[in-house]
Amino acid sequence: MAQTISYEVRLAFILFSFVVLICGYNLIYFYSFQVYLWLIFFSLPLSFICFISCLAETNRTPFDFAEGESELVSGFNVEYDGGGFALIFLAECASILFMSLLFCIIFLGSDLYAFLFYFKLTFVSFLFV
Numbered sequence: 001m002a003q004t005i006s007y008e009v010r011l012a013f014i015l016f017s018f019v020v021l022i023c024g025y026n027l028i029y030f031y032s033f034q035v036y037l038w039l040i041f042f043s044l045p046l047s048f049i050c051f052i053s054c055l056a057e058t059n060r061t062p063f064d065f066a067e068g069e070s071e072l073v074s075g076f077n078v079e080y081d082g083g084g085f086a087l088i089f090l091a092e093c094a095s096i097l098f099m100s101l102l103f104c105i106i107f108l109g110s111d112l113y114a115f116l117f118y119f120k121l122t123f124v125s126f127l128f129v
Contacts, residue, residue, distance in 0.1 A: 007056040014050045018106055031110045040107040047107045051127075054099040058092065060128060100124040 018039065022029045033039070040047045100121055104110060108120045 007053045011050065011053045011057065014046060014053070015106070017046070027105055027110065030105050034109040038107060038109050043107075047103075050107070051103065054103060055128065058095045058099055058128065060096075096125060096128045097121075100128055 018030070019025055021039075022033050030039075103124050104117065104120050108124075109117070111117050
């Protein structure tokens with residue numbers, strides 16, 4: 001529990017540092033600030049820290065304490081039946097998509113009407129998985 005809270009605090013501080021840089025909480029400001037150059041070029045180490053924190057928040061491979069794949073029976077497969085397991089699995093996939101969307105908006109520019117944005121979103125989601 002303490003490890004999960006520590007990653008949430010780290011993500012909040014990273015987001016707050018970019019809010020101070022952009023001078024606003026509106027996500028459209030991130031797009032107007034990154035028209036010519038993405039923020040990932042300004043803050044590459046901070047983007048790696050944010051990516052690792054997002055991995056921890058979505059319970060991906062190095063941080064998956066809730067699910068043990070090396071055990072004979074894994075927790076969610078035994079604990080829940082078809083409907084409950086499907087809802088948990090969909091929630092985890094939606095969490096991955098949301099964190100990759102947040103990463104793309106903050107670091108890689110966010111023109112929602114461009115095809116390149118959805119390509120970047122798919123690529124970051126692929127890196128999560």
